[in-house]
Amino acid sequence: MAGWFDANLVSILNGFAIGSLLFILAVGLSIVFGMMDVLNLAHGAFFLVGSYLAVSFVAGVSWGGFLAALAVAALFGLLAGGVLSGMTEPLARRPILDQALLTLGISLIVAEVLSIIYGNNVRSVPGPPGLDGSVQVAGSTYPTYRLMLIAVGLLLALVVWLVVERTSIGALVRASVADREMVSAMGIDNRKVKFAVLGIGSMLAAVAGVLGAPVYGARPGLDKTILILALVVVVIGGLGSVRGALIGALVIGQVESLGRALLPELASFILFGTLALVLIIRPRGLFAGKVAHS
Amino acid sequence: MSVVPDSSTDASGVGADPRTGPAPGPSRAARLATRGIPLLVLLVLLASAPLFAAPFTANTLSRILIFALFAVSLDLLVGITGLPSLGHAAYFGVGAYTAGLVSIHWTSAAPVPVLLAAAVGALAAVATGWLAVRSGGVYFLMLTLAIGELVHQLAQSLSSVTGGSNGLFGIPSVRIGGEPLTLAGYVYWYVLAVAVLGFLGLWLVARSPFGATLRGIRDNEPRMRSLGYSPFRYKYLAFVVAGGFAGLAGGLFAALVRIVNPSDAGFTTSALILLAVVLGGAGTLWGPVLGAAVVVLVRDTFGPQLDGHGPLLLGVVFVVAVYVLPRGFAGLAGLVPGRRRSTGGTA
Incomplete structure (x- = not known):
């Protein structure tokens, strides 16, 4: 067992790095859906915008570029989420499919615009200075940047958890997930909450794109791969649950990383198998609360 | 497959609202004439198209027919059953790969590849649909998306069988009576014949008591359950039937273009x-045919002019259609009065 652990240490660490990234992505997706019934299929496209911003600001060359990319991505995410919130407003009384179609159309447009601007080649982004090397971890060399990614992911998880569980804004979020109608009846404007949540969720997606660029690079089609992973995380964790998004992200991170390392041919089967297993045992995900819209 | 004997379904037999009850309309013979004659004229026109159209046009028409069959098979899920699938191309792709592999390694004699494509498409739906249908609601959207991506990645990674990202090429042309069909016109007739049979099959399914039950489940699942129906079993069967017809369309696609790419099973497809289904009007069967024609024409005619950025135009069409055409072309025609769109609800 110890030998196996040593041999696969790099894969396990990779799994944590992917898991951190997936958490940053999935928590926005999960809360937006849990609260507002908006299935945002453009989430992956926003991630890809972040990745390409990292390419543009040559994030690896200086910390200034990296931070600038993060700032621009955050701003873009906020704006995009706000616009999306306005665009879904007329569809609020229509079936979920219509909103899904709208965001699907937006994701197609964003992905194509990116491919027009940046071309179809795979772009790689080096880590920022000081983090682009490797360190020794228990006898294996491991990229420093990915260790930092794990730390940032865990830190963010802590922050999100504190905000959602310990502040009055968090109480509003949890109340909206549980019963939106009741929150609205108590005099809180649903549209403002939706605007804020979509904005912050999209911001997290774009920021995750910048953070993920040194790992995944930037290429056409990455948006779909990422979106599928994030959706799987959300489904496993349960819609609208922060804890579920964290556990789901860590599980899927390991499944992805170890699956690809040990059984590369069957990696997608293993991913789907995990999803199937969780849904057979818990049809609404691991941590689904008593959600009114289920 | 028996045909519903009562008159509570509307003249087209599809997209009917079971709650409206029998409408006083023209007699059965008159209805048959108003519906049947234009259909017959259309069929004759379609059959004679290769006689006066250029090979390229015949090819485009074949493509439209295949995508129309594919779209109508999805409409059985989206419109009739109320299960919006984002991964229906999985079964189309499975069918296309099946037909391609059968043609290369065994035989390309006329109905064998497409029939096997339909069978394997249905089997794939049996294997994957159980989970998706069981979960329901928005989980159905997400799970079908994941299933589609699974098949896409499989097609890419099993390169010894599928040719990987290069695609499965070198598929021999279809043979009828030992003679290979090489001219675009002959292939078109083959596609037309199979597609028309496919449309007929789907239309019969939608008109049958089974189809009526599916509509009942779409409109009011708790009520159907209390009437003693098992919604899960019906939805699952609908999913399998839709997968089978999508596989059939995929088999035709392999016979037409004779190369299958992983993206044919992917998210964009x-x-x-x-x-196509939403643009045409879900639940009408004829609407998605129109939608498929528009989508294929937009993609194949304007796509090359946009330097391969067809999906950009597609995205714009998506966004516009959601706002402007909530019920698709069928809604424009006003032929589905009083039918609320109830697809995609979180039942």
């Missing part, structure tokens, strides 16, 4: 076909 799924999105494209869902757009």
